[in-house]
Amino acid sequence: MRILENILTDRGSRYAVSGGPCHSAAEARAFLAELRRGKKFARATHHSWAFLGAGGPVKTDDGEAGAGAxxxxxxxxxxxxxxxxxxxxxxxxxxxxxxxxxxxxxxVRIYLDTHAGKA
Known part of the structure; x- marks a missing residue:
């Protein structure tokens, strides 16, 4: 799991991006649960995410309408x-x-750039 914290700030809102290899929607949900175990991430307002796997795409906005898409x-x-x-x-x-x-x-662009740099 790669976590990039405090990558953006705007009007008091702060952003982080995280990700890693994943092979199912269940694994994605487990990944998110692990992320939320951290006190800082447990207090976050939104965790919008997506996963593109063999079973098809899965996305969640978590209250941030359209972010998962x-x-x-x-x-x-x-x-x-x-x-x-x-x-x-x-x-x-x-x-x-x-x-x-x-x-x-x-x-997401920042994450993809760092992912490509690590590949």
């Missing part, structure tokens, strides 16, 4: 299969509007 679309474009990516947000008290989608995209 953005992550999934980016995984499809990168042709990154059997891999789980979660974007975590700690809400800072001020609505971000459409900028939150740009931040989700940037977080």
């Amino acid at each position: 953005i992550i999934l679309r980016m995984l499809e474009r990168a042709d990154l299969r059997d891999h789980f990516v979660v974007v975590t947000r700690w809400y800072g008290g001020k609505p971000l509007g459409g900028d939150r989608f740009r931040h989700v995209q940037e977080a």
Whole structure:
């Protein structure tokens, strides 16, 4: 599991991105449960994630409407299969509007860039 913390901040909201190899939706949910075991991640407002595997795509917005679809679309474009990516947000008290989608995209881009660098 690779965790990249404090990668973006905007109006008090903070973002992290995490991910790793994954072969099923159940494994993805276990990955998320493990991430939430950490006190810091347990207090996060949103954990939006996606997984693209042999059984098909799975995504969850976790209250951040549309974020799971953005992550999934980016995984499809990168042709990154059997891999789980979660974007975590700690809400800072001020609505971000459409900028939150740009931040989700940037977080996934950062993860994909570091993943490609480690491959």
